[in-house]
Amino acid sequence: MSSPWEQIPLFALPETTLTTSPSSADDVLPDDDVLPDDDVLPDDDFLPDDDVLPDDDAVAVDADVFFEADHADSEPAAAAHPASPERSDVAEAEAGAPTPPTPETDSEEVDNAAVDGDEVHDDAAGSDTAGSEEAGNDAENPPVWETLPAGEEADGHALIVTADGTYTPSGRELTGPVDSVEKLDKLIRWAALTPLGAPAQIWIVGQAACELLGWIIDPGSEDDVDDMEALRNRAAQELTAVLHATLTPLLNAGWELRGDPGHVVHLSRSIGNFTSMVDVVIEPYVWTYWNKDFGWHNRVGDMGILGSPTAGTYLPDDDLPAARELGRRLAWCAQHLGVLPGPTPARTGAALVDKIKRERTRSGKGIVVTTPGSVPPLDGPPRGDLEPAVGWTRVPEADDLDNAHRLVSIDQRAAYLASAGMLEFGYGQPKLLTGDNAAAAAVGEKGAPFGLWRITLPAGQALSLPEKLPLPHPHMLTDQPVQTWVTSVSLDGLCSPVADGGIGADRGDLDITEAWVYPQQGRALDKWAKILREARKAAVDTDDDATKRFLGTCYKGYIGRMVNPDMWTAKQMQHHHQPLWRASIIAHCRWRGRRVAMRIAREHNRWPVRTVTDSWVYLLADSEDIADPSEALGKMSVEKDVVLTDTLLSAFTSAQDVHEVNLAIKAAFADNEDAADEGEGVL
Numbered sequence: 001m002s003s004p005w006e007q008i009p010l011f012a013l014p015e016t017t018l019t020t021s022p023s024s025a026d027d028v029l030p031d032d033d034v035l036p037d038d039d040v041l042p043d044d045d046f047l048p049d050d051d052v053l054p055d056d057d058a059v060a061v062d063a064d065v066f067f068e069a070d071h072a073d074s075e076p077a078a079a080a081h082p083a084s085p086e087r088s089d090v091a092e093a094e095a096g097a098p099t100p101p102t103p104e105t106d107s108e109e110v111d112n113a114a115v116d117g118d119e120v121h122d123d124a125a126g127s128d129t130a131g132s133e134e135a136g137n138d139a140e141n142p143p144v145w146e147t148l149p150a151g152e153e154a155d156g157h158a159l160i161v162t163a164d165g166t167y168t169p170s171g172r173e174l175t176g177p178v179d180s181v182e183k184l185d186k187l188i189r190w191a192a193l194t195p196l197g198a199p200a201q202i203w204i205v206g207q208a209a210c211e212l213l214g215w216i217i218d219p220g221s222e223d224d225v226d227d228m229e230a231l232r233n234r235a236a237q238e239l240t241a242v243l244h245a246t247l248t249p250l251l252n253a254g255w256e257l258r259g260d261p262g263h264v265v266h267l268s269r270s271i272g273n274f275t276s277m278v279d280v281v282i283e284p285y286v287w288t289y290w291n292k293d294f295g296w297h298n299r300v301g302d303m304g305i306l307g308s309p310t311a312g313t314y315l316p317d318d319d320l321p322a323a324r325e326l327g328r329r330l331a332w333c334a335q336h337l338g339v340l341p342g343p344t345p346a347r348t349g350a351a352l353v354d355k356i357k358r359e360r361t362r363s364g365k366g367i368v369v370t371t372p373g374s375v376p377p378l379d380g381p382p383r384g385d386l387e388p389a390v391g392w393t394r395v396p397e398a399d400d401l402d403n404a405h406r407l408v409s410i411d412q413r414a415a416y417l418a419s420a421g422m423l424e425f426g427y428g429q430p431k432l433l434t435g436d437n438a439a440a441a442a443v444g445e446k447g448a449p450f451g452l453w454r455i456t457l458p459a460g461q462a463l464s465l466p467e468k469l470p471l472p473h474p475h476m477l478t479d480q481p482v483q484t485w486v487t488s489v490s491l492d493g494l495c496s497p498v499a500d501g502g503i504g505a506d507r508g509d510l511d512i513t514e515a516w517v518y519p520q521q522g523r524a525l526d527k528w529a530k531i532l533r534e535a536r537k538a539a540v541d542t543d544d545d546a547t548k549r550f551l552g553t554c555y556k557g558y559i560g561r562m563v564n565p566d567m568w569t570a571k572q573m574q575h576h577h578q579p580l581w582r583a584s585i586i587a588h589c590r591w592r593g594r595r596v597a598m599r600i601a602r603e604h605n606r607w608p609v610r611t612v613t614d615s616w617v618y619l620l621a622d623s624e625d626i627a628d629p630s631e632a633l634g635k636m637s638v639e640k641d642v643v644l645t646d647t648l649l650s651a652f653t654s655a656q657d658v659h660e661v662n663l664a665i666k667a668a669f670a671d672n673e674d675a676a677d678e679g680e681g682v683l
Helices: 181-191 207-212 228-246 248-252 283-288 319-337 345-363 415-422 435-441 488-495 526-541 545-561 571-576 579-604 646-654 658-668
Strands: 158-161 173-175 201-204 264-271 274-282 391-393 406-412 425-427 431-434 451-457 482-487 514-517 520-522 610-612 615-620 636-643
Touching: 158 181, 158 319, 181 201, 181 248, 201 283, 201 319, 207 283, 228 283, 274 283, 319 345, 319 526, 319 545, 345 526, 345 545, 345 571, 391 658, 406 415, 406 579, 415 526, 415 545, 415 579, 425 579, 431 435, 435 451, 435 514, 451 488, 482 488, 482 579, 488 579, 526 545, 545 579, 579 615, 610 658, 646 658
Parallel strands: 158 201, 201 274
Antiparallel strands: 264 274, 391 610, 406 615, 406 636, 425 520, 431 514, 451 482, 451 514, 610 615
């Protein structure tokens, strides 16, 4: 008997079909969750209805349900029906060439700290710094995660195909090489894979495996183009053309394509009123999909469960080790999240939300949100984000530079994850209140109820505020009052004392004239955050930086995409559009960061010189430690710490404006750009 990850020589399918792993019998859709036959989605939008896909049991789906989506975000989802009379190898469909997201949609904001007394603990958070700066794929010294065992949790839901053979994610060999599309069809039919929060998946790993199937493209080299996006576009177009030309045997065998094939080929096969679906993911060509999750401008970033080439967490170079590591990650995702990874991290986050939603619907326990939370009609559009992240720099003064030997950046550990789990979010149809009714509604035992409030921010110069911090709210101006809309989180933050980061206002001082208040509220994302938090701890405990980084992109990506309805156009996915939840998370993190800055000023007499989202930069002495001692999520940890050379210190001393300060900070941290992954950037 050959050992795991060794191929058997011939393409001979075992006599028995694959069986779903034991853990996959707990998430079967009740009959009343079946979508009606007339729930047809438009042909030009391929965001699938992930909302009603059972995580694991064999089911078949209505042929027309899965017709939405990848144009927006290329992540799968599915709708389900009772088991098919034939094989139940169901999975969702997603397809089409994606449209590059807007900057607002792409932005993925930084995690922020947990509030004192309401923090989320992570016993292993102390090892948060990225552990793979020089990971590489050296066979003699592989990264820690490549030596971790592969579980069986994804067996029965996914297969991995290399040029040497076909394997279960746990490493059990199944067949020899799949050297024709006809054999791929035979493999898919025999495997009878079942979905797990996302469609069942066939992963094609390695260029050699693609060549056996005739899937070869030659768009050119990145060394020959100035614009990586142009190369990606050319490669994506060539890949689609090649797939159209080679998939005929599959189509003749009864399979249908949902949208144009690309790095994911979405296959479906109708059997009466039911449809079986499977996603074929072509690993060597995943880079052809442009998305903020996958890259930005002329670099390649995180590519979902595959990892990040720039961070050293991508799969090993050789095909068989790459297949083994991919199998391990698929099993890890199935074990710790209960879902297969989506084509992008944001869709993985959404699949987890939907898994929890289905469980709560069946049990009748817990908050179930089924409708979108679109921004209500406001009196005048807000300027940009309802709750923008902070971006601020100041020129250091003489006392800031006194005894300064280090430049230190601190940020909040998994801040957005912490906030998502502790905040109460509103849902249902909001009610408009005006005048005295709006002002009265803002006063509650636990603060203002979830909603939006039209207030007047006083001029900053009229308040007794610290001069070495940004103004308490990004919409506030120094020299004049500003009327604007804020979330309940900011309303409560403004009313907190100056020592805690607020302005010490009474609610009457803010001149509340209107409000949109939601009839229901609760911790809708508490279980979602708990699952991700526990998965993150498991990754940290085992030095599994690859899955830890993947989890970070999942929750950051999902929260970032709450803002854009175009990401969630399918009927059964519209509840993911929650821009006010996103705004509240941003505000929550921003206010907590400001409160920490006030504490540091009291305890250390140090003030920041820069803040971006949840990151704060300080000039410190050799022995000064301003990070939080707690290892809870949301607490401040050291992100970057560099010794100030005479040249750098001179740059800060001579800086005449914030631009020169920013240049000095950039120069100081030039060698630490990828040293940590906790800061989310901009959502």
